[in-house]
Amino acid sequence: MGFSDHIREIERVGQGSNTGRDAVVVESWRRCLETYQLDPSKAREAVIVSETRLREHRQQAEDLVHIARSGLERLYRQVAEQNYVLLLSDREGVTVEFLGDPSFNNNLRKAGLYLGSEWSEPRAGTCAVGACITTGEALTIHQTDHFDITHTPLSCTAAPIYDTHGALTAVLDISLLSSPILKASQNMARHLVSSTVRRIELANLMANSRHDLVLRFAGAPEFLDVDPEAAIAVDGVGRITGMTHGGARLLATSRGLDWRRPELLIGQPVADFFEAGLDELASLTRASLPQDRRIAVRDGSFLYAHAIEPQQRLAGGAPARVVRTSPAIDRLGGSVPAIDGLRRKIAKLAPGRLPILLQGETGTGKEHLARIVHEVSGLPGRFVAVNCAAIPEQLIESELFGHVPGAFTGALARGRKGLVEEAEGGTLFLDEIGDMPFATQSRLLRVLAEGEVLPVGGSAPRKVDFRVVSASHRALADMVAAGTFRADLYYRLNAAVLTLPPLAERDDFSWLLDRLLEKHGGGRPLRLSAAARALILNHRWPGNIRELDNAIAFAAALCEDGWIEVSDLPDHISLSPSKPGEDAPDAEVRGVLAACKGNVSEAARRLGIDRTTLHRRMRRLGIDRPH
Incomplete structure (x- = not known):
């Protein structure tokens, strides 16, 4: 089939004609035309993501790749002689593991059959990985089934990998640069891929x-x-x-x-x-x-x-009951009641489509939490973050909703897709939503209510489907009462509200501190002297986790042999006073508690602090309540 014939067939399908293609291909072509607004006459080069972005995707998929590796290698040994290459892509369509003949590397990379290639439908058009992510089913996209003419020589067969909670987490694909004309030639490939996926999921379930x-x-x-x-x-x-x-x-x-x-x-x-x-x-x-x-x-x-049977059992023979969490949820924090409660909420809320509002002070990790919600959700599309406070007011509408060619002075000649459309099939994270201009709030409300977006200067709305997560350090309810935030938008955004506590109130402070020491260690152990740790534990941290992260990064750069002393900490920390009432030495706190015979309320009164502060101080310093 020639280039022009391929384009004409796609156009006929877009007009509702039946050309004999498989239903899964027809539905994908229509998504490409109607939802993603792709032009079949414009060939697209394969997209290979940057090394930085690839590293992030591979780190997130590390646990799955480790469990799946033997299955992947076994499958590749079965198909390598037929010149197949093997790709493992994450739920965003980025290839995080690749097995292929290195002598074909140049051709494979050019075709996008390579580590770091991105095969989401909005990016690449109809393809096996993208269609598999969208439908959740095993399938083959063979030669001219592909939307983009660049990919029509390829034959690709893919099957979805689901995590233990039922969310699509990855796609396994085997592809050929050239193949027999008949699509039925790939039936055995689909059987092999599906069988491998079944074994990988079983191994993952056993491990978890x-x-x-x-x-x-x-x-x-x-x-x-x-x-x-x-x-x-x-x-x-x-x-x-x-x-x-x-x-x-x-x-x-x-x-x-x-x-x-x-x-x-x-x-x-x-x-x-x-x-x-x-x-x-x-x-x-x-x-x-x-x-x-x-x-x-x-x-x-x-x-x-x-x-x-379970590997460990409690006394009495009953299996030990353990709350299982995904690796994404485990990144939320330490095992303390408040964070465990947040985990339980995320496990239940993330797989649904309810809008979620995140509340918390600046720097408490709201975007980190939003990314976890997206990962646990299993949504096939991208996570698109928008900082409503960082975009100039005159540009925010075009950034969010896109614009048609020549919509305003300085507009791109070819127009531009907005961030709302970039989040198609995924999660749109609206950070600092309280700073969104009132007029833009109205337009966003229409997008959420109607599932359509109208680019600036445009006349034809485009269908969009995404999950919205928003965040603010402001009390939006107070803004609604003051008339500075739309009440109808507020009630669309806050179907579920999750609150992140300030760093100073987190009982897993030590867990967070240890994770940041690992993060900034650069492969070497990073340790704190007793005096430096005490100073960190007693600092007010008005900038919350972001401030702590910066402080550890600063200290890691200055310290010798991975040992952080007080002199390595930023001056504003080493010179800052303790929190009110928390400057009492460890021995004094112990002494007051003993004198009060363990009565925390009385001890707090004598120390001049409230009970919550004393309880937190006891936990941080490892002081048990006297009996």
Whole structure:
């Protein structure tokens, strides 16, 4: 098929004609035309992200790549002789692992079959990785199935990898630079990729569910112990804590639910899905023959199950109950009640589409939290951050909504897509939303209400679909009362509110401090002297985590042999007074507590501080309450 024929076919599909292409290809072409506004007549060079951005994506995917590596290498050995290359892409379409013949490196890089290539649909048009991210299904995009003429020589087959909470986390793809004409030639490739993905998900579930009961399932007893089709993890009280994608489909089918809504499955009693209780399921171990491990599913079907007991058990024989979290949620903070509560909220809220409002002082880590929400959500699109306070008022509308050619003096001649459209299929993070001009608030409200964006100077609105997370250090409710923030926009943004405490009130301060020491160590151990640590623990930190991060970076640059002394800290910290009432020495605090016989209220009164401050001081300094 020639260049012009390919363009004409795409245009006919856009007009509603049926050209005989697979439905998944037709739907993708229409997304490219209508949603992403891509032009099939303009060839696009393959996009290879910068080394800095690639490093960030690879660090985020590090745990999965480690678990998946043996499966990836095994698959590559199976297909390398047929000249396939293997790509593992993250949920944003960036290739974080690549296996291919190095003698073809130049051609592979030019084609985008290379480490760091970006294969999201908005960026690359119809392609296997991008379509897989969008649909959540295994598929092949063969030669002229591709939207962009640059990619039509390629044949690419991909399958999605889901995390243990049911969110799409990566895509495994094998591709050919040139291939036979018939698309059916890639059926075996799809089988191989899907089988590898199933094994990777099972390995990931096992790695993340060591303290839970794991149940593996197969339709035939002969394959139960060697190649299970699905698996789930169950905690000590019988609630589902994790699953492979096959497990999600099994659970959803048993109750007539949608597997794309994992929040309906995770956390639910396992007995809701099977005609068996926890004890009966736990007894289905290798102590009995596979054919004897037959169980009934709630939809009337039967399966064979293999139970793998938890590695650790509590006294009395009950499995230890451990709250499983994704690696993204683990980055939120230390294991203290307030942060654990925030984790539980994120685990439930992130997979949905509710708008989330983040409240907290400047520097408390609101963008960090927003990125975690995006990662846990499993949304296929990008995370696009907008600092509403940093964009000049006269430019904010064109930055957010884009502009058509020549819309205003200084506008780009070819027009520009706005940040709202850049977030298509992903998360739009509006930082410091309280600083958005009132007129722009009105336009944003229309975008959220109608799901359409109208570029500056344009007449035809464009459909958009994204999840909005906003943040402000201001009390938006007070701004609404004062008439400086639209009430209708406020109620659209605050469907769920998460609050980040100031650094001075975080009980996991030491955990945060240790993470920053690791971050700025540059591969070497970075340690604090006792005096430097005490000074850091007692500083007010008005700039919160951002100020602490800068202080550790400063000290790391000055210190000798990785040992930070007081003299290495910024002057404003080493010279600053302690928090009010917190300048009492450790020994004095102990003495007052002992004199008060452990009565914290009385001790706080004598020290001239409130009870909360004294409790925090005791925790930080490791002072137990006297008995």
